[in-house]
Amino acid sequence: MDLTSELVADTMVIRVRDSRIDAAMAIPFKDKVRELARGAAERVVLDLSRVGFVDSSGLGAIVATMKLLGPGVRLELAALTPNVARVFRLTRMDSVFRIHDVAPDAAHGG
Amino acid sequence: MAADPAPGDTGCAAHCPVAASMPDGCDRARGPARDLPMFRHCGVSEPASIRQMVEGVLHSARPHLSDEAIGRLELVAAEVLNNVAEHAYSGRPPGPIALTLWIDAGEVRCCVTDRGGAMPAGRVPTAALPDVAGKAIDDLPEGGWGWALIDVLARETCYCRLGNWNRLFFRVPLRPPVDDAF
Numbered sequence: 001m002d003l004t005s006e007l008v009a010d011t012m013v014i015r016v017r018d019s020r021i022d023a024a025m026a027i028p029f030k031d032k033v034r035e036l037a038r039g040a041a042e043r044v045v046l047d048l049s050r051v052g053f054v055d056s057s058g059l060g061a062i063v064a065t066m067k068l069l070g071p072g073v074r075l076e077l078a079a080l081t082p083n084v085a086r087v088f089r090l091t092r093m094d095s096v097f098r099i100h101d102v103a104p105d106a107a108h109g110g
Numbered sequence: 111m112a113a114d115p116a117p118g119d120t121g122c123a124a125h126c127p128v129a130a131s132m133p134d135g136c137d138r139a140r141g142p143a144r145d146l147p148m149f150r151h152c153g154v155s156e157p158a159s160i161r162q163m164v165e166g167v168l169h170s171a172r173p174h175l176s177d178e179a180i181g182r183l184e185l186v187a188a189e190v191l192n193n194v195a196e197h198a199y200s201g202r203p204p205g206p207i208a209l210t211l212w213i214d215a216g217e218v219r220c221c222v223t224d225r226g227g228a229m230p231a232g233r234v235p236t237a238a239l240p241d242v243a244g245k246a247i248d249d250l251p252e253g254g255w256g257w258a259l260i261d262v263l264a265r266e267t268c269y270c271r272l273g274n275w276n277r278l279f280f281r282v283p284l285r286p287p288v289d290d291a292f
Contacts, residue, residue, distance in 0.1 A: 022164075023192050024157035055188040056259060060252040067248055083181040090262055091255045096242050 001028035005036040008104040012041040013078075015103070016051050021058030029058070033065045042073055047103035049079035054087050063093070078103035146212040146219075147174065155195035155204045155224065163209055164188045174213045179284045183218055186263040186282055189256045190222050198226025198276055217265070218282045228271045234278075237261035 002017040014036055021029055037044045046062070048054075054062070066075040078100040080088065088094040149170035153159035167187050171180055187209060194207050205225045212219040229235065239258040240251035260267060264280035271277075 020161070022157070022161055022188060023195070024161045053184060053188075055185060055192065056253060056255040057192060059255065063250050063252050067250070067252075071247070082178070083184070086181060087185065087259070090259055091239065092242055096245075096250060 001025055001032045003029075003032050003036060005040070006106060007041065008106045010041060011043045011045055011104050012037055013045050013047055013104050015047040015049075019051060020053045021051055021061060022053065022055045023057035026057045026061035029061045030065050030068065034068050037069055037073065043076065044069060044073055045076045045078050045100065045103055047078050048081070048084055049103065051084055052081050054084045056087075056091075059087055059091060059093060063096075066097075074098070076100060146214055148210065148212050150208060150210045152206065152208045155199040155207055155226065157195070159204075160188070160191045160195060160207070163191060163207070167209065167211060170211065171213065171218060175218070175284060178286065179218075179282070182263050182286065183220075183282045186260055186280070187220065189259050189263075190220075190278060190280070193256050193260075194222065194224045194226060194276070198224050198229075200227070202226060216284050218284070220264075220280050220282065222276075222278045224276050225274055226276060228276065229269055232269075232271055234267050234269045 003014055004017060005012055005014045007013075014033055016029075018025060033044075033046070062075075062077075069075055076098040077088075079102055080099060085094070088097070088099070149167070151163045151166040151170070153163040164184060164187050168180060168184055171183055175183065191207060191209065195204075199205050207222065207224045210221045235257050237257040237260065240254045242250060260280070264282055267278065267280040269276070269278050
């Protein structure tokens with residue numbers, strides 16, 4: 001699972017560089033996000049701009065990740081591609097997560 | 111329908127172009143499907159193989175479908191195949207899955223066969239969407255969306271148990287319904 005992390009102001013931005021979060025990726029995804037976000041910030045934004053596909057297993061992994069981060073950390077999402085936005089819309093999980101049009105960017109001061 | 115009826119077609123024949131006597135023979139398209147472009151992808155009930163099958167479906171369908179329709183086909187194919195792996199082959203060694211698709215003028219016809227256990231009650235499960243409104247984070251579902259997604263993305267979903275085989279047929283429209291939240 002190819003993820004990178006970057007602190008932008010007080011937000012940990014985790015950029016997913018793989019193109020799919022599916023059943024094959026669900027467990028590595030959870031493990032890697034938790035490792036990157038551990039103790040890092042109160043707010044974690046997942047940049048999904050490169051992700052073209054999330055299935056229900058991937059969606060479950062994102063929800064599980066939010067639970068693993070604990071009550072002191074907010075997990076938010078950014079830059080959903082049309083296919084990924086559809087999954088969140090059809091499952092009504094777009095009402096659960098705060099979703100940003102674009103991820104915070106260090107070059108623009110977050 | 112009983113959980114494990116005697117071999118034979120149990121009602122899908124009107125929809126499914128696969129020969130009833132060859133439940134793994136999705137390449138034997140019958141009737142009007144005979145002249146349609148047809149693609150078959152085979153694998154086993156493991157996540158990496160399922161990903162390859164879904165990518166094969168995309169490769170087959172891409173020249174014929176819009177990006178929007180491809181996205182819906184990709185999702186419903188992945189959900190159906192994941193269900194086979196997680197439920198039909200639950201507690202069993204990984205086994206074969208085949209997905210055949212026919213590209214028609216207004217839809218993609220799909221047929222998935224596997225040798226796992228029968229669906230509970232011998233039919234497609236009900237497709238209630240897990241409730242998320244007002245739930246605390248720790249109470250949110252981490253799954254249970256699969257059949258609800260299939261239900262909204264596919265049409266005429268039809269299941270048959272044929273001897274030791276499962277066969278699921280469904281259609282994915284090339285255009286989304288205008289009043290759905292697609």
